[in-house]
Amino acid sequence: MASGLHQSEFTNPVVRWIDARLPVFTMMQKEYGTFPTPRNFNYLWNFGALAMVTLLIMIATGVFLAMHYTPHVNHAFDSVERIMRDVNYGWLLRYVHANGASMFFIVVYVHIWRGLYYGSYKAPRELLWMLGVVIFLLMMATAFMGYVLPWGQMSFWGATVITNLFSAIPLVGDSIVTWLWGGFSVDNPTLNRFFSLHYLLPFVIVGVVFLHIAALHVTGSNNPLGIDPKGPQDTVPFHPYYTAKDSVGLVAYFLVFAVLVFFFPNLLGHPDNYIPADPLVTPAHIVPEWYFLPYYAILRAVPDKLGGVVLMFGSILILFFLPWLDTSPVRSMRFRPIARIALFLWTVSFFVLLYCGAKPPEGIYVWLSRFGTAYYFAYFLVILPLLGRFERTLPLPESISRPVLRGGGPLPAGAAAKPMEKA
Structure with missing residues (x-):
C-alpha cells in the first residue's frame, strides 16, 4: 500500500480503495460494528435510535414541504392547503411531518424518562446528559416555530401569547418582543423569521446529536443495572445484536406511526388551526401543541x-x-x-x-x-x-453478566460461584 494511506481491513476493492483514503468505513465499523455494548439492554434503549430516525424523517419531509410553502401572511395558509390538495402526495408529506413532530416528542420523552430511571445522567455521563437537554431545547424551539407556519388561528395566537411572555423580563422585555416580531405585532416579518429558523435549527440539532453520540462513545452506554462492565463477558458487539434489536423496535414504531398518519392524522392537532389567522378574532381557548402543555x-x-x-x-x-x-x-x-x-x-x-x-x-x-x-x-x-x-x-450485582446469564443478583454471603454454563 502506498505511503500515507490508511491500512484498510476491508476486502471489497471499492470499499478498500475509499477507506484507504478516507477511513469512514473503518470508523463506522469501530463505532457501530465492534463497539462493545452492555449485554443487558432492554427495549427502552431503542428510543435513542428511534429519535435519530425520526429526526431524519422530519428533515427530509421538511425540505420537500419548503419547496411548496410560501412564507407570507397573505399566502401561507393557502399554500398549505395547496400542498394538501394539488401537490403530488403533498397530503402525505404534511401529515408525516406534522405527526412526526408528535412522534418525535413521544420518543424523546421516553428517552429522557429512561435516563431518569436508570441514572444515565450520573458520572461520567454528565456532559452527555447536558447535550441531550440542549437537543431537547432546540427541539422545542423548532417545533414552536413550525407550529406558526400554517398561519391558522391557533398558529397566530399561539405565537402572540408565547412571544409576549418575554415582555415579563424587566427593563428589556418589550424590546426583546419587538425584536422577535420584527415590528410591533405578529406579522409578516415574524412569519419570515420563524420560517428561516424552523428550516435552520434541525441542522443545528444534527450537529448537537453528533456531539451527543461522540460523548456516548467516549463514556460508553449505561445499562439497566447501572453498573460498569467488568470485562468482555459483560459486553457484546453493537452489530449484529443491537442492530437487530433496534430493527424490531423500528418496525413496531413505524406501525404506530403509520396508523396515526393514515387513520388519525388530525388526532393530535387543533381544529382551530384549519381557520385562517385573524388578528381580530381571539379563539375561546388558546392552547399550544400537546407536548408543550x-x-x-x-x-x-x-x-x-x-x-x-x-x-x-x-x-x-x-x-x-x-x-x-x-x-x-x-x-x-x-x-x-x-x-x-x-x-x-x-x-x-x-x-x-x-x-x-x-x-x-x-x-x-x-x-x-x-x-x-x-x-x-x-x-x-x-x-x-x-x-x-x-x-x-x-x-x-457483582457484574452485568451474572444477572443476565443466571437470572439472579448478587450471590448470598458465603455462597460459591458456580462455573458459567456454556451457551
Whole structure:
C-alpha cells in the first residue's frame, strides 16, 4: 500500500480503495460494528435510535414541504392547503411531518424518562446528559416555530401569547418582543423569521446529536443495572445484536406511526388551526401543541407573569443540574426503592400538568397545576438530594453478566460461584 494511506481491513476493492483514503468505513465499523455494548439492554434503549430516525424523517419531509410553502401572511395558509390538495402526495408529506413532530416528542420523552430511571445522567455521563437537554431545547424551539407556519388561528395566537411572555423580563422585555416580531405585532416579518429558523435549527440539532453520540462513545452506554462492565463477558458487539434489536423496535414504531398518519392524522392537532389567522378574532381557548402543555400549565399555575415565565423555563433548565442534585452513588432505580416511588409520583405529576395545560385556567385545574408544579420542582430540589444521603439502597450485582446469564443478583454471603454454563 502506498505511503500515507490508511491500512484498510476491508476486502471489497471499492470499499478498500475509499477507506484507504478516507477511513469512514473503518470508523463506522469501530463505532457501530465492534463497539462493545452492555449485554443487558432492554427495549427502552431503542428510543435513542428511534429519535435519530425520526429526526431524519422530519428533515427530509421538511425540505420537500419548503419547496411548496410560501412564507407570507397573505399566502401561507393557502399554500398549505395547496400542498394538501394539488401537490403530488403533498397530503402525505404534511401529515408525516406534522405527526412526526408528535412522534418525535413521544420518543424523546421516553428517552429522557429512561435516563431518569436508570441514572444515565450520573458520572461520567454528565456532559452527555447536558447535550441531550440542549437537543431537547432546540427541539422545542423548532417545533414552536413550525407550529406558526400554517398561519391558522391557533398558529397566530399561539405565537402572540408565547412571544409576549418575554415582555415579563424587566427593563428589556418589550424590546426583546419587538425584536422577535420584527415590528410591533405578529406579522409578516415574524412569519419570515420563524420560517428561516424552523428550516435552520434541525441542522443545528444534527450537529448537537453528533456531539451527543461522540460523548456516548467516549463514556460508553449505561445499562439497566447501572453498573460498569467488568470485562468482555459483560459486553457484546453493537452489530449484529443491537442492530437487530433496534430493527424490531423500528418496525413496531413505524406501525404506530403509520396508523396515526393514515387513520388519525388530525388526532393530535387543533381544529382551530384549519381557520385562517385573524388578528381580530381571539379563539375561546388558546392552547399550544400537546407536548408543550406541561410547561404551559406551570406557566399558568403562578399568578405573577414573571414568576410563571421563570418557573416554566426553570422546569427545563433544572435538568442541566440534575447530575449534581442527585447525590446517590447508585444509578439505577432498580436498587433505590424509595427513589423509584418518588420518580413514579413525578411522572404522575407530569401527566397531571399535561392534562391541566389543555384545560381552562380556572377552578380545580389551577390547583392541580399548582400541586403538580410543586412536586415537579420538589422532586429535583428536595427529594433527590435528601434520598441520596438517607436512602438505604439494595445490594448491587457483582457484574452485568451474572444477572443476565443466571437470572439472579448478587450471590448470598458465603455462597460459591458456580462455573458459567456454556451457551
